Amino acid sequence: MQVRTEILSFDGEAGNIECAIDRPMGEVRGWALVLHPHPLHGGTRDNKVVTTIGRACVEHGLVTLRPNFRGVGASDGEFDQARGETADMFALVEQFRQRFPEAAGGQWALAGFSFGTSVAAQLYSELAAQSRPTPDRLILAGSAVERFRHRDVSVPDDTLLIHGEADEVVPLAEAMEFARTHGLPMVVMPDASHFFHGRLITLRGLVQQSLKAMASCAG
Numbered sequence: 001m002q003v004r005t006e007i008l009s010f011d012g013e014a015g016n017i018e019c020a021i022d023r024p025m026g027e028v029r030g031w032a033l034v035l036h037p038h039p040l041h042g043g044t045r046d047n048k049v050v051t052t053i054g055r056a057c058v059e060h061g062l063v064t065l066r067p068n069f070r071g072v073g074a075s076d077g078e079f080d081q082a083r084g085e086t087a088d089m090f091a092l093v094e095q096f097r098q099r100f101p102e103a104a105g106g107q108w109a110l111a112g113f114s115f116g117t118s119v120a121a122q123l124y125s126e127l128a129a130q131s132r133p134t135p136d137r138l139i140l141a142g143s144a145v146e147r148f149r150h151r152d153v154s155v156p157d158d159t160l161l162i163h164g165e166a167d168e169v170v171p172l173a174e175a176m177e178f179a180r181t182h183g184l185p186m187v188v189m190p191d192a193s194h195f196f197h198g199r200l201i202t203l204r205g206l207v208q209q210s211l212k213a214m215a216s217c218a219g
Contacts, residue, residue, distance in 0.1 A: 003058050010095050012070070012088030014077025019067040019092070020045050022058045029061035029215070030106025030136075031096070035089070035116030037142075039072045039079050049113040049141060052200045056207040057111070060215070063103040067092060069119075082115070082148035086122045093127070107214060110135035111207070114169065114194065117141070118148035125153050137214040139207060142167060142194050143175045155182055158217075160210040162203065164192030 010017040036050045037043035045066035057064045069085045070077030097104040112120030117140040127134045138159040163175040179186040192199045
């Protein structure tokens with residue numbers, strides 16, 4: 001897969017948001033925003049789960065953004081328990097739409113891993129609450145939404161929820177309760193850990209299937 005990657009800056013409430021943008025070499029069908037795990041525990045935009053999801057998005061023809069949250073890399077600010085991070089991503093979405101109208105005019109996938117799932121779910125909810133365009137597909141891997149939730153969350157029925165059976169960070173029962181509360185099906189990967197060690201190819205395939213379904217719905 002050929003990908004062009006560059007580093008761009010967006011303006012968040014705490015200052016600069018450093019963001020890698022991966023562009024497909026072929027036809028652009030839309031865009032994706034992929035959010036990384038906990039900043040205070042080594043989470044960055046280059047996390048393997050994040051880059052795996054990102055590759056699946058690029059292969060689907062989506063211009064893919066992988067931002068660093070506050071205090072990570074060259075992004076300004078300090079960790080804010082998903083409150084400030086959600087506000088920053090809201091601002092990034094608005095700026096991306098203005099700067100990249102061609103990609104923003106296509107389909108949009110929003111994905112998060114671990115801490116990033118909480119930001120993604122709350123970003124989706126905030127966009128809906130303000131009557132802004134919402135993503136065509138929400139993807140949550142290793143869901144930790146409730147751990148950092150600061151507002152009511154509403155997620156779409158076709159949300160892709162993926163969890164490892166042997167997740168040592170977010171127990172399966174916790175993710176199952178989130179799925180039950182929101183009436184969502186959940187894909188449980190047997191024996192997989194939180195970071196999906198040795199199971200990234202399977203994870204990538206699940207994301208690809210979801211993106212194909214997203215495209216089919218649009219057609």
